[in-house]
Amino acid sequence: MLRFIGRRLLIAIPTLFLVITVAFFMMRAAPGSPFDGDRKLSPEIEANVMAKYGMDRPLHEQYGAYLAGVVQGDLGPSLKYKDKTVLQILQENYRVSLTLGLSSIILATVIGVSLGVLAALRQNQTTDYVVMTIAILGVCIPTFVTAPVLVLVIASKLGWLPSAGWNGGALPNLILPIVVLTLPQVAIISRLTRAGMVEVLRSNYIRTARAKGLPENRIVRRHALRAAILPLVSYLGPAAAGLITGSLVVEKIFNLPGLGKFFVISALQRDYTVVMGMVIFYAALILILNLIADLLHAVLDPRVRLS
Amino acid sequence: MTGTILTPGSRVGAETMEKAARGRSLWDDARRRLLRNKAAVGGMIVLGLLVLAAIIGPYFTPYAYDQINKDHVWAPPLTQGHLLGADSLGRDLLARLLTGLRVSLAIGLVATTVSLIIGVAWGAVAGYLGGRIDEIMMRVVDVLYSLPFIFFVILLMVTFGSNIILIFVAIGAVEWLTMSRIVRGQTLSLKHKEFVEAARAAGLGDGGIIAKHIIPNLLGPVVVYVTLTIPAVILAESFLSFLGLGVQPPMASLGTLIANGAQDMELAWWLLVFPSLTMVVTLMSFNFIGDGLRDAIDPKDR
Numbered sequence: 193m194l195r196f197i198g199r200r201l202l203i204a205i206p207t208l209f210l211v212i213t214v215a216f217f218m219m220r221a222a223p224g225s226p227f228d229g230d231r232k233l234s235p236e237i238e239a240n241v242m243a244k245y246g247m248d249r250p251l252h253e254q255y256g257a258y259l260a261g262v263v264q265g266d267l268g269p270s271l272k273y274k275d276k277t278v279l280q281i282l283q284e285n286y287r288v289s290l291t292l293g294l295s296s297i298i299l300a301t302v303i304g305v306s307l308g309v310l311a312a313l314r315q316n317q318t319t320d321y322v323v324m325t326i327a328i329l330g331v332c333i334p335t336f337v338t339a340p341v342l343v344l345v346i347a348s349k350l351g352w353l354p355s356a357g358w359n360g361g362a363l364p365n366l367i368l369p370i371v372v373l374t375l376p377q378v379a380i381i382s383r384l385t386r387a388g389m390v391e392v393l394r395s396n397y398i399r400t401a402r403a404k405g406l407p408e409n410r411i412v413r414r415h416a417l418r419a420a421i422l423p424l425v426s427y428l429g430p431a432a433a434g435l436i437t438g439s440l441v442v443e444k445i446f447n448l449p450g451l452g453k454f455f456v457i458s459a460l461q462r463d464y465t466v467v468m469g470m471v472i473f474y475a476a477l478i479l480i481l482n483l484i485a486d487l488l489h490a491v492l493d494p495r496v497r498l499s
Numbered sequence: 500m501t502g503t504i505l506t507p508g509s510r511v512g513a514e515t516m517e518k519a520a521r522g523r524s525l526w527d528d529a530r531r532r533l534l535r536n537k538a539a540v541g542g543m544i545v546l547g548l549l550v551l552a553a554i555i556g557p558y559f560t561p562y563a564y565d566q567i568n569k570d571h572v573w574a575p576p577l578t579q580g581h582l583l584g585a586d587s588l589g590r591d592l593l594a595r596l597l598t599g600l601r602v603s604l605a606i607g608l609v610a611t612t613v614s615l616i617i618g619v620a621w622g623a624v625a626g627y628l629g630g631r632i633d634e635i636m637m638r639v640v641d642v643l644y645s646l647p648f649i650f651f652v653i654l655l656m657v658t659f660g661s662n663i664i665l666i667f668v669a670i671g672a673v674e675w676l677t678m679s680r681i682v683r684g685q686t687l688s689l690k691h692k693e694f695v696e697a698a699r700a701a702g703l704g705d706g707g708i709i710a711k712h713i714i715p716n717l718l719g720p721v722v723v724y725v726t727l728t729i730p731a732v733i734l735a736e737s738f739l740s741f742l743g744l745g746v747q748p749p750m751a752s753l754g755t756l757i758a759n760g761a762q763d764m765e766l767a768w769w770l771l772v773f774p775s776l777t778m779v780v781t782l783m784s785f786n787f788i789g790d791g792l793r794d795a796i797d798p799k800d801r
Contacts, residue, residue: 329783444742
């Protein structure tokens, strides 16, 4: 088991390194600089500013310096937000994104797995068709359609919930963003669960369990679900990526002070260090989730450990 | 197959039987299964209509998609000659919608083709060569996977400015990852088949085997994945446009139309509702076709 973890870690670290490298050089290849403001800086001042951030040095030296900083946990200062380091910006804004992401994934898992199991047990019956229709709708209606439509109907016309804003994380402000983020995940998770469940229910050991006379309830929960849930575990990484993508839209529409909003703005403003910090943060997050998924897989499925 | 009587034993009969068996075993069978799938057939009909509307529709609208008309600002549907209403500049929504649909479908098609070419080549080579090369090539795919896709594309768009060609390339260059994984997996199982060994014994080189024997046999799963990639690409482009990084005005795509509609929805619901509906219907028909094709081609779930 330790060797398994070690090997996975050995793969994750060079991956992160490559991600940093690609993002660094892409960002620097972009025309413009973080100091192209509304006021034109005089050449002397611009040279001074560049020197202050070490941007007068050759690119490969800057890259080396940046990497050295990252290794020590220093993501550098923001080039746009004065007196703030990238770490501070991340710390101040991660909470919104985390709250949304975590609530959505938990909700989506609970609802999605229940629906998926239900559909699999009632295969080719009305329940199954209803669940699968919901799943298809969830995949085909993108977040940038559900979000404005829900805002229009529930917030503007009916006035049940606030249409935007964070308001210190008050529950009414959270409901719509979480619903928008959760729906597509429910769709995917229920599909995955149903597919896994249908396959498992046909397998020999389930037939054995039935033959032993175990109650159906126990068969489903103890025997079938454990195996059927495996594809879900590998979905953990992509789910995080999907939530991050969704949060870009949701944070924009609901005007929430999360990380996603920062990313697009910072990229457009050429705030190199902030963009890099976010790429590293999200890439690390996805790598860690993939690592956890691999480990869970190994725990749940003995066949993985052997290979 | 017009009622040929198969007489076992005769040479002609055996030949016809062999041909029939081969034909039925793959594509004929798949087509029959596909045509029996109501959702898939419905999807094909709707998609056909949408494609037709996108191609010829813009020539038949009374207004051009970028024609500004000060007197028609916020015209509701069915007034002043605007079937679906007009936007904040008095531009005809129907014309913009048809143009947007055309742009979105074109992006879907081109970007998917880009991803198809890269993905199939990459996956087939990796799977066929195997060993260290396979490991390195698949590691590259893993690395690209772990960079959140949308950041990668946003960086690309920011780096090179947004133009339509770049959108094609950027999205295509990201969407090939899954394709290459599917193709690699298939190739791994194909390369040990007898007909590949036979080809090698006959003296065909690696390149020839990949091009002539591996890739043609990958067609089934690849076709399925292509029909599922096109909606994913359309979605990705709309997503970029929604964030203001995609197609630039006055050009329209479904994404820009929905984004504009969302801004003006309090004043003019039609600007949000019609583009959103078009988007959902388009995505749904692709997904129905894709699912139908998978059920038809992939024998696993039969």
